Amino acid sequence: MRLNLVMSRVQAIASTDPSMRLVLLALLLTACAPKQGLTLPGSTRHVGSRPPPELTPPAEGPWLRSGQPAAATPDRPLPSDHAAAALVVQAAQDSVVRAWRRVDGETYRDDCSGLVCALHASADIDLAHRNTAALFELAKELDVHHRAKIPLPGDVVFFDDTYDRNENGRLDDDLTHLAVVEKIRDDGTLTLVHRGSKGVTRIWMNLHRPDEHADADGQVLNSFLRVRKGSDPKGTVYLTGQLWRGGASFWRAAPLVADAG
Secondary structure, three states: OHHHHHHHHHHHHHHHOHHHHHHHHHHHHHHHOOOOOOOOOOOOOOOOOOOOHHHOOOOOOOEOOOOOEOOOOOOOOOOOOOHHHHHHHHHHHHHHHOOOOEEOOEEOOOOHHHHHHHHHHOOOOOOOOOOHHHHHHHHHHOOOEEOOOOOOOOOEEEEOOOOOOOOOOOOOOOOOEEEEEEEEOOOOOEEEEEEEOOEEEEEEEOOOOOOOOEOOOOOEOOOEOOOOOOOOOOOOOOEHHHHEEEEEOHHHHOOOOOOOO
């Protein structure tokens, strides 16, 4: 009887003011709800607010488990807070101070591309034993190649003409070297880890000032990556920023199958 009386009053008010229908219906349902209240699964600490960053699950990158690529801008990789990128950086830092050629019992070549493949293997990204040119083609195939002037930590950067590979005295030697980005200074200068003539070392590159070796304070902006020789052809360049070809974010494609491409 009491419920019927309430319903009749709701209908009378709603007939004169339609906008009150939803409000009155909500009040009615609240009055008829069980007395124990509403139960939510888990903590209610963040109900009604956006979750803090630490509660937001990390993105898997553009190559999802479905195999479909997500949108990515052609000149900028995704943020490298990805766990795989962090592992590549950690492996690069470790490689400067200790032996790196063996990862999980597998031996890698003692050259620049062997180092890059080993560093990625440490992050469970299987680049197999590809050389520099093959890694560049793989990056394009997986849509992780980019031309960002500030690549991100964990990225690979490629270089042309770091030496006269075909010994013809011309500047026509594509994809002769590569390195891994370790960190970025405030002025945009990148710290790179590579396998060069002196072993695994750090070098620097600033793509906003590619023709400058150092700034006014003497801080290195671009390292010399090609050895100067008297037989070098006219127009030869020597600095990292001048020899740069592009970058790749292989960590975006993790996990990566060895036989891709």
